[in-house]
Amino acid sequence: MFAQSQGEARRSVKILVIEDDVETAEYLVNGLHEEGHLVAGVASGNEALATAIEEDFDLLIVDRMIPGFDGLRLVRALRAADRHMPVLFLTALGGVEDRVSGLLAGGDDYLVKPFAFSELSARVAALGRRPRAAAMETSLRVHDLEIDLLSRTARRRDEPIELQPREYRLLEYLMRHAGQVVTRTMLLEHVWDLHFDPRTNVVETHVSRLRSKVDKGFGPQLIHTVRGAGYCLRAPR
Amino acid sequence: MLPARLLRTSSFRLTLAYAGLFGASVLILFGVIYWATDMYITRSLDAAIDSDFVELGNTVNAGGRALLARQIHERLRQMPRGAMHYLLEDQDGNVIAGDLPRFAKSTGRYDLNVHEADSRSRHQRGIRARGAALSGGDYLMVGIDAHPRDEMHELILRAFGWGSGITLVLAFGGGALLSSSLLRRVETISRAAREIMSGDFAQRIPVREADDEFDHLVTSLNAMLDRIQSSMESVRQVSDDIAHDLRTPLTRLRQRLEQGQRARSPEEWHSAAAGCIAEMDAILETFGALLRIAQIESGAAVRHFGEVDLSDVLRTMAEVYEPMADEKGQSFTAQISCGLTVWGDRELVGQMLANIIENAMKHSPPGARIGLETTVCPTEINVAVTDSGPGIPADEHRNVFSRFYRLESSRSTPGSGLGLSLVEAIARLHRVRIDLADNDPGLHLNLRFAPVGAAEIAGCTLADRAQGT
Ligand SMILES: Nc1ncnc2c1ncn2[C@@H]1O[C@H](COP(=O)(O)OP(=O)(O)OP(=O)(O)O)[C@@H](O)[C@H]1O
């Protein structure tokens, strides 16, 4: 169990970055490469389509602001060519519609420019993970914490933990991404379906509440705060 | 007013077309009258001739040609002069009796013109006649004076002439009058438009208070101008705001970068970089908020509008913020009705509510009571966010929606003063009316949504009301 989650977190992902700004592209390629991923970068739409169809990538990172290039069309063309790798869009600051249109076109995630690298890295890890073979699992387990996906209940050391529905969703999301860093915005989007950034530390409060239920009085801490990045649920080393 | 311009106006052309149509109908009407009277008079003349003809025919049977001639003489003598005319000719064309000169022996009914017998004038007289051959080869013609018929014809023609003349004069005169008055008003509008184009944006088109369609047009145009002017002003305001309010954080950013340059240890350098990033993030956040407001004000998001489960959004908000309030030592109570749906964008509605609730929590001290409550009536859904904090004085109610505006008392709390500007932009897009009131103590902020279905009906009145504020 331990080895598996560690292995998952370290999994290297084969990524194609489509970005026309040389400096940004370099920053992305180098950064992701340092994280242990296999990264290729292209600057134009045609090149992107050819490369993405030819080689088998795990993930595409697509800048939607390249002049004269429609990221949405690229995704449609890829899907038509039976390429179903996840696509992460980089969108404009303040965009209200970008998210909707990007997701409608078959994008899987979006990130507003400018972003912290930790945010990108966390999302890449989440998207790059291949769906598990055993899709029919009914429970998740990390160390001595277990949740039942059917009855939506949690137990630690076989002691039931009382959770509110939203707290359960938060825990489930953390469990599904065990060993990975999940960011505040990822939690806001997936647990609360909120696609804007509240000014107050909403997530922090909710995670610390969850932590007080899951970790308090149970020995080793499972839910960790990763400074400047987000949170991580992982088994003790 | 130039006649050539007048002739080109659409209203004058319309008048002309109407005059033509009217003239044609007058013509047809008179034609019918003419034809009908002619028929009637001719028929009665024929009837008079016929009875005489039959009588004279009987005379021939009784007494032969001699008796007939005598009868004709007798009649001509007794009748008023010129009322009836007769002609009896024998086989060879000799006139046996009568007062008409001999002419071709037409049979049947016909009209003929004869010269006045006595005067030398060229005056002609119309006669309606019937001629027939008698047994033995004689020819008899009985005629009656057709003068009444001619007179009637003349009368009708004269009436027609006058009638159509007056009609045309009225049509042209009325048309000219109408078009010149319309032209004058159009001219007023285009003059005002030219003045506005030349830079006098405060200028408005005068309204005549006649409450006609021109006034309606002018009112709409003026409203459009108001709207354009206010968006132009807000664009100017935004650039001023950016220039002013981003200068301070940009200056601070620069100072920190200089600090980083002078750093002597990696730790110092690290802390300077972290400070820069934090400063930059704050600037980007402000910048993002401004862009977002501008984008929402552009109205493009309306294309993605759909039904939004307002109850669900409110419950999520309550769930998100209840623990936050708890942490701050504030109480949070929510009373949310089920099944409320509004028309809009879920994300934007959520953001609007989040900003309002965050304000209530942020600007109220620990121990305050925060409330989120819905009340429903047939035409609107009310969402009230209340707190028991310091509230907003009534004379500041409008100001707090301005960009970067913060009350003096809030300067110490973090924030940029864009929260309520975003709220207002979203509310306007969703035709939601915002009312601020004193919660005594605290702020009572009420949002009035139109429920789905009522949105179309109440839409315009809501918009009107929103404009009024
Ligand atoms: N519930 C409230 N009680 C008291 N004052 C309020 C309340 N809501 C808003 N205000 C006043 O209105 C001002 C403008 O609010 P707004 O939300 O636009 O800005 P902010 O909250 O100061 O900053 P930001 O929302 O950008 O973080 C606030 O600074 C505050 O003075």
Ligand SMILES: [Mg+2]
């Ligand atoms: Mg605010």
